[in-house]
Amino acid sequence: MRRSSHFASLSQHYLFPEIDQRKHLFLGENPHAKVISLGIGDTTHPLPKEVAEGISKSALAMSHRDGYVGYGPSLGLQHLREAIAHKVYGDRFSFDEITISDGTKPDLARFALLTGGKQKVAIQDPAYPVYLETSQIIGQEILLLPATAENNFFPDWTSLKGPHILFLCYPNNPTGVSASREQLQNIVDHAKNEGMLILFDAAYASYITDPAIPRSIFELEGAKECAIEWGSFSKSAGFSGIRLGWCLIPKELTYSTGESILSDWKRLISTTFNGASYLSQAAGLEALSSPSYHKIIEDYLENAHLLKQALAEKNIATFGGIHAPFLWADFSPLSSWEAFDHLLSKHHLLTTPGSGFGQAGEGYLRLSALGTRPDILEAIHRLKSLKI
Template sequence: MRINRHFLELKDSYLFRRIAQEVAAYKSANPTADLVRLGIGDVTQPLAPAVVDAMAQASRELGVRETFRGYDDGGVGYDFLRSAIARYYAARGVAVSDDEIIVSDGAKSDLGNILDIFADDSLALIPDPVYPAYVDTNVMSGRRVAYVEGSERNDFLPAPQDVPDGVTPDVIYICSPNNPTGAVYTRDGLKAWVDYANAVGAVILFDAAYEAFVQDETLPRSIFEIDGARTCAIEICTLSKIGGFTGVRCGYTIVPRELTDADGNALLALWRRRQTTKFNGVSYVTQRGAEAVFSDDGLAQCRANISYYLENARIIGGALQSLAIPYRGGTNSPYIWFTVPNGDSWAYFDRLLREKHIVGTPGAGFGQRGEGYMRLTAFGQRDKVEEAAKRLTDN
């Protein structure tokens, strides 16, 4: 057989696996080290009580013939969940219809799999630095990638005028609030991208994974808050952060009906076809848990968790501030992004691990322009975060 040789072009192993391996090796050599893990963006707060109750109840329903459920028809998500998501958007004035929402097991899956519906020779425009899976999934399928630079010059919010000369993208990735920099686009900032995408005929893949962290009401949480987005944008979101669902697995993708190629082929129909052919839906138990996230009680409980993480971010930020280390993020985002000494982020990762027993994520893992920076996450438990802050400021 012949393998897909594009896999051999991938750099090292996937960032977070590499970090896990390096940490495991250190831990194995230093078994007594009490590590504080502020590396991977994984949550630590337990699920909201409303969610747990819904999931335990759904599990029991599946054990009774009268309430048993098999395949979620078509695998696009139960009506009860799709309408709960639509209401979550409607509550902030964003109109999306249930049938434009396709439920999945998570944003990472959708961000990778959505490429199936685009031509093989599509050109992806990807911010640098950014969540590394965007690049890896394009490289894996042999697609061309161009980068648009995020840096202090543009506050890590690249704009259409930063697109390199000669590059006309087919697909544009935007992640706001940004992973890893914590930067958040303003409405005007997103409007510029929407106008650009409509002008060049590109599709924006808007990764809204961190929308629940936006506290400043003047900042957009959905691309569909922006006029013109329905003809150029797909929004991909997850319950991993709002609901603490990293281990429960639920996300969704919104494809507006108006979004078509030049021949009028609807991307919604293509994505639906992709999913119904290569996916079979999300666990009923997970979908009932997800529905509960968007209930009044669930949202209140989930928002308390978001506040908890934002307080963590404030504590980490305070430690950096007291060391006079400039940082970004942490206010409308769970991520703190700061400059490392000597510009070598893997060296600083090692130093932080060895000297402070703190696990961070080296900026270089997010792209060439991430070199020189470090990402810390606010998803830890409070006592661990406080311990990390203490270790950072102790000499």
């Protein structure tokens, strides 16, 4: 087999494995260090009891003839699709416009297959590396738009002209900033005018506490004709290991030549996916009716608030962390990896180098507030002696 030239264009290391490697190197040399992770955005709060018991019940039922479940529909269990249409979107969409996935990352790789490559793609810099890398793997023509303190981490998307695929993520990973209704409406209007397609990653929607901030791109007028949205149970329900998410493609959405994108997407899912695990989908149904998540998300947001205060006291400017579980902390003139190494070696704190999300992230660290409260308090304690 020949090696794919698209694949060969990827940089050698993926961000998180690289962080993992540096952590293991450090722990090898300092076996007794108690490293606290503010790094990879992983949830730590246990599952609500009722959710765990619901999964257990579904699993035990599978050892009986009438509870056993084989292949489910590739597009997902209809009950779950209906529950998402109802509870997340207030029945403004039909279940038929929602497909269930094992997470946004694998679904974006499937979407890359749908595009076939050679499309113009615009991505914020910094961004979740998967947008760039799945686009590179399929051979898209990629444009990066720097998001910096100067533009309030909101690039001027309207400077783009003509058909593009735009990756948008608000509340944003990694910067943690949210976008206002007006900002998003401007993009939607522009996308419609220019024949652009918005791929909206709403993974952090449940962290929005201000009702004035849109939780879905589909709260904006006209979005049904120019946008696709991915939702996730990872950060909203602690399912990062259970793997569950969804994709919403409005039936109105078409290619530039008029064919339905939803129809092709369903065909693609049938061909390249056999549905998310039945156990994960059963878990998702439980999570959607669990009353416990409100409190869990409040806890994580309080973590973010405490971290933000602690850094302010050390005169480190931070962005985000209000409607998102991430803070974007400015450690310049240090480089991101310098700041990363400093916090790891001196304070035993694991963070994520901003430069790993793109060149414009240089000098920043992403701090995750998804740790446990005792860990966050200990991290804050350690930050008191920070000297840089």
